Amino acid sequence: MSERLTKSAARNIFFGGTIFFFVIFVALVAQSVNYAIVNGAVPSESAAHGKRIWERHACFDCHTLFGEGARFAPELGQVWLRYGGADDPDGARDRLKDWIKAQPSRVEGRHQMPHFDLSDKDLDDLVDFLRYTSGINTQNWPPKAKG
Ligand code: HEC
Known part of the structure; x- marks a missing residue:
């Protein structure tokens, strides 16, 4: 052969x-x-609108979502849970909205987040989007909650 x-x-x-x-x-x-x-879960209409706000204001220029984006600021995929959303959804919503409204903090030595002129409805929708992302099973990715 x-x-x-x-x-x-x-x-x-x-x-x-x-x-x-x-x-x-x-x-x-x-x-x-x-x-x-x-x-995955089907996003609500407000969460879908929140995602468009996220994109329009290019939050990913500084933040990551599930590890995707820039690493200037904290990962936000689980920020809803970090702000206590599991036990106190109303409180977490207020804390997140207040945080966004209070920027920039002007605290010396910290990276600064700019002020975004968002309506109360837009802020609610953004928070709904971040609440939605926190419910997605990413198999613990990224490994560190704050990126
Ligand atoms: C120019 C960069 C930049 C952009 C753009 C930006 N952020 Fe931030 N953001 C930051 C920085 C820096 C921090 C952390 C500041 C600190 O800890 O003092 C932060 C923190 C946050 C936090 C709190 C995170 C935590 O773990 O406490 C939230 C929520 C947030 N940003 C949401 C948003 C949303 C929503 C957008 C888009 C509308 C956005 N950010 C756009 C820079 C940015």
Whole structure:
């Protein structure tokens, strides 16, 4: 038997390998989509609007959300829980809105957050968005709550 790889054997390995890994790829995509459907929640209308405010004001220029964004300021994916949202949703909402309204703090030595001129409704929607992100199962990503 010759040691050389014949043309047709090479072709079979190429097509066989391509199909094999394509099937694995499709299975992994299906698994990810299924995972997202099972572990995600449908955002409310206000949370969806809050996300648009998040994008319009480019909060990610300084903050990360699930590790995505700039690292100038704290990670905000779980900020709702850090502000006590699990036990005291009304208090957490007020604390978050007050924090955003009170910026910049002008405290020496701290990175500063600019003032955003947001209506009360916009602030509520932003908080709804941050509340929504805190409910997404990210399998503990990012590993440090504050990024
Ligand atoms: C120019 C940078 C910058 C931008 C843009 C920015 N922030 Fe911040 N933000 C900061 C900094 C810096 C801090 C931390 C300040 C401190 O601890 O004194 C902060 C803190 C926060 C906190 C409190 C986090 C905590 O763990 O206590 C919240 C909530 C927040 N920002 C929301 C927002 C939202 C919502 C937007 C968009 C509308 C936004 N930020 C845009 C810089 C920014």
